[in-house]
Amino acid sequence: MSLFSAVEMAPRDPILGLNEQFAADTNPNKVNLGVGVYFDENGKLPLLQCVQAAEKALMDSPKPRGYLPIDGIAAYDNAVKKLVFGAESDVYKAGRIATVQGLGGTGGLKIGADFLRHLNPNAKVLISDPSWENHRALFTQAGFKVETYRYYNAGTRSLDFDGMLADLKAAAPGTVVVLHACCHNPTGYDITPAQWDQVIEVVKAGQLTPFLDMAYQGFANGIAEDGAVVGKFVATGMDFLVSTSFSKSFSLYGERVGALSVVCASKEEAAKVLSQLKIMIRTNYSNPPTHGGAVVALVLEDDKLRAQWEQELGAMRTRIKAMRQKLVEGLKAAGVKQDMGFITTQIGMFSYSGLSKDQMVRLRNEFGVYGTDSGRMCVAALNDKNIDYVCASIAKVM
Numbered sequence: 600m601s602l603f604s605a606v607e608m609a610p611r612d613p614i615l616g617l618n619e620q621f622a623a624d625t626n627p628n629k630v631n632l633g634v635g636v637y638f639d640e641n642g643k644l645p646l647l648q649c650v651q652a653a654e655k656a657l658m659d660s661p662k663p664r665g666y667l668p669i670d671g672i673a674a675y676d677n678a679v680k681k682l683v684f685g686a687e688s689d690v691y692k693a694g695r696i697a698t699v700q701g702l703g704g705t706g707g708l709k710i711g712a713d714f715l716r717h718l719n720p721n722a723k724v725l726i727s728d729p730s731w732e733n734h735r736a737l738f739t740q741a742g743f744k745v746e747t748y749r750y751y752n753a754g755t756r757s758l759d760f761d762g763m764l765a766d767l768k769a770a771a772p773g774t775v776v777v778l779h780a781c782c783h784n785p786t787g788y789d790i791t792p793a794q795w796d797q798v799i800e801v802v803k804a805g806q807l808t809p810f811l812d813m814a815y816q817g818f819a820n821g822i823a824e825d826g827a828v829v830g831k832f833v834a835t836g837m838d839f840l841v842s843t844s845f846s847k848s849f850s851l852y853g854e855r856v857g858a859l860s861v862v863c864a865s866k867e868e869a870a871k872v873l874s875q876l877k878i879m880i881r882t883n884y885s886n887p888p889t890h891g892g893a894v895v896a897l898v899l900e901d902d903k904l905r906a907q908w909e910q911e912l913g914a915m916r917t918r919i920k921a922m923r924q925k926l927v928e929g930l931k932a933a934g935v936k937q938d939m940g941f942i943t944t945q946i947g948m949f950s951y952s953g954l955s956k957d958q959m960v961r962l963r964n965e966f967g968v969y970g971t972d973s974g975r976m977c978v979a980a981l982n983d984k985n986i987d988y989v990c991a992s993i994a995k996v997m
């Protein structure tokens with residue numbers, strides 16, 4: 600008997616497993632719509648101009664790499680607060696936000712999950728049905744019992760907003776509710792501002808703990824527009840959490856840049872919360888890495904680089920929307936009879952195509968077009984060179 604003889608092989612990560620299969624596929628026409636990554640019009644992962652300029656500036660005055668503070672670069676945390684909450688917001692001015700640099704959005708979520716679990720070990724976590732596949736795993740790993748609230752109705756291919764509200768209303772006080780701030784992953788369906796008002800009312804009345812996952816700020820309607828939902832929560836006076844990811848908005852996936860912000864009732868409370876978040880970080884990885892945070896802080900705080908970033912992010916957003924339109928038109932031209940117009944109602948990187956698992960498997964095996972079994976396709980990986988092939992392939996399996 601060896602020490603690890605009882606260890607079983609864990610299932611492959613569904614998305615990363617798909618990537619491996621894609622890499623091994625010899626079909627010259629293959630297209631990877633599986634992962635949540637933005638590719639430019641040439642099918643390449645972009646390196647943003649603003650990032651290159653910031654990196655050059657950092658290299659021009661090289662600095663030694665000491666340990667960062669546990670909660671990260673102070674200028675970065677401050678820039679995140681201003682981006683997410685607004686420099687003019689009362690919560691920011693009053694010092695009521697505790698923000699820590701995180702290892703991507705995932706890191707922000709996990710620090711928040713660990714913190715909440717310490718605070719209230721018996722609370723349940725509610726995630727949307729469906730949700731980003733790592734939500735359930737991450738909160739379960741943090742020790743929570745994870746359940747779902749209704750969100751998407753596969754039968755009608757639309758939001759089940761009544762179901763969502765009913766499930767939130769039925770939740771016990773203290774329940775942690777994970778909400779996608781914008782660009783819902785995987786469905787691509789966001790609730791409207793008026794529906795947010797209703798959700799917020801229910802969350803507040805039910806004394807639930809809102810945890811906003813903001814992995815795509817700027818990909819729906821604009822940086823400020825997408826951040827408006829945070830302002831709505833602030834306006835209620837509730838305490839809540841927000842995780843931020845810059846993986847997509849800065850195309851800095853591998854640098855692991857993100858954050859967790861906790862809105863507290865007072866400056867004093869925020870200081871105490873921050874001290875506890877630091878323990879979560881210290882005992883996990885001690886302190887975050889320097890490079891990505893330094894780049895993002897510089898871009899967000901420098902007027903010229905900031906303008907460049909907003910323009911580049913806007914171009915990504917616009918290109919995705921154009922691809923949605925072309926997808927709808929292309930499917931029609933390829934002979935799909937069904938109205939696929941819902942693709943342009945969806946927003947962000949993903950489209951829930953409504954295709955069945957069998958159809959997705961056929962797309963993969965017969966045509967080398969990779970999406971997830973759930974029918975999710977990354978619209979941000981489409982371009983003028985691959986869209987006709989993708990449309991023709993989808994038409995053949997429909």
Ligand code: PMP
Nearest residue numbers: 635703704705731784814844846
């Ligand atoms: N939340 C959601 C909804 C996501 O889609 C993602 C990325 N796929 C994340 C969090 C994690 O982001 P990061 O890669 O920065 O950890």
